[in-house]
Amino acid sequence: MKSKNVFDLDPERLATTDEHGHRVYLFPEDVRGAWKARRTVLYWLLILFYLTLPWIYVGGRPALLIDLGRAELTFFGTTFRGVEPVLLFLFVASGLFFIACLTSLYGRVWCGWACPQTVFIQNIFLRLEALAEGSARKRRELASGPWTANRVLRKALKWFLFTVVSLHIAHTFLGYFVGPRELLRISMGPPSENLTLFILTMTATAVILLDFGWFREQFCIIACPYGRMQSVVMDENSLVISYDPKRGEPRRGTPGILRSGEGDCINCFNCVKVCPTGIDIRRGTQLECIACTQCIDACDEIMAKLNKPPGLIRYSSESELSGKVRKPLTVRSAVYLATALLLVGAFAYFLRSTGDLQLIFLRNKVPFQITEAGRTVVNQFTLKLSQQGARAYSLRFRVREGSVRLQTPTTPTSVTGPEKKVVVLFKFPPELLIGGSRKILVEVHDDLTDAVVAEKEVVLVGNTH
Secondary structure (H helix, E strand, C coil): CCCCCCCCCCCCCCCCECCCCCECCCCCCCCCCHHHHHHHHHHHHHHHHHHHHHHCEECCEECEEEECCCCEEEECCEEEECCCHHHHHHHHHHHHHHHHHHHHHHCCHHHHHCCHHHHHHHHHHHHHHHHHHCCHHHHHHHHHCCCCHHHHHHHHHHHHHHHHHHHHHHHHHHHHHHCHHHHHHHHHCCHHHHHHHHHHHHHHHHHHHHHHHHHCHHHHHHHCHHHHHHHHHCCCCCCEEEECHHHHCCCCCCCCCCHHHCCCCCCCCHHHHCCCCCCCHHHCCCCCCCCCCHHHHHHHHHHHHCCCCCCCEEEECHHHHCCCCCCCCCHHHHHHHHHHHHHHHHHHHHHHHHCCCEEEEEECCCCCEEECCCCEEEEEEEEEEECCCCCCEEEEEEECCCCCEEECCCCCEEECCCEEEEEEEEEECHHHCECCEEEEEEEEEECCCCEEEEEEEEEEECCCC
């Protein structure tokens, strides 16, 4: 049966596909309203933050710099070197549980309010598309019409603007890894001098251009794993974009229903027209919904014209729509939050412990040697010194056992990088050993701060016979 309205979606397939499985391109109409105004302010703040953060310098270094070549992370004046795998695991795991908690409470709020995909497409790419091709209706007509000179020029202008913006986004992204000043210097030179970075930048530009300019809602519907995750972590108390069927049904034009018995929904399809993923929110919570609130503003505008209260489509939960009281925090959400906080605490603990100077004594292949006609035993170790920060040390090593002599190639030993290896010799008389071994404590003193920065237990071995 043929639909009476082009926006009356087929219940058996996605709005972005036709009966043959081919893609149907969406041209969401613009909307005005309180929710759109709030999101626009937040979008511009996020874009400004993204574009300016690499240019903010703290202590002579960028506020955020991820130097993969040196295995360094600089974050607001503090540099972490050689980050341990356990720290990366705890950081990622805590982030996932925080997202799970946020989703269980507020649904797919990340997608509609902070996801770069939504932020850049809604605030920049759709605006540029409207500038080049006109309103949603004009863009729809242009796409379905013949390839005239007007269509070619408008399409060329649109993709030129898209390319310029994509280049800027990609270069800013690269600035987080090489530093903005270094990136500016590199950009002024020929590509052949930094061919690898040039290829990476052009690849990032192409990905951004194709995703934000062409693939768009398909990424949210097909590729993004977040949409699949929401069905697992959400429940009837999750706050999502909802249509109130008790108030809206039966819709205007429903067969067999008199005008006096109709609900507030006049079946204008405005909520469908403005949806960036092409869904009909009146069919309930759907995987494709990114909680962008476009449909709320579109419906409230119609309700205002009909002198009816807003909120036919609003933030609500299944519990509230069924007449129950919504629980602001469920057991599921509390478990997600507690797990995330526990992981953050573990991250802070390991970060603090790994921020100190780390010592590892690696014994030589030959465990000991006898010198001076049996009067001295020598144990040789390779001492591995490592640190997460950028602090400099001037180290002296001391042994509390008075009969043990400790020798290093240089005294004091300077440490200025993330890692250093030093050969350490322990010389002692055989009678020090008990049963062929003896534990001693090595004290590490920093001349720069006049403080003991580490202590390490070492086992000395030798032949007492």
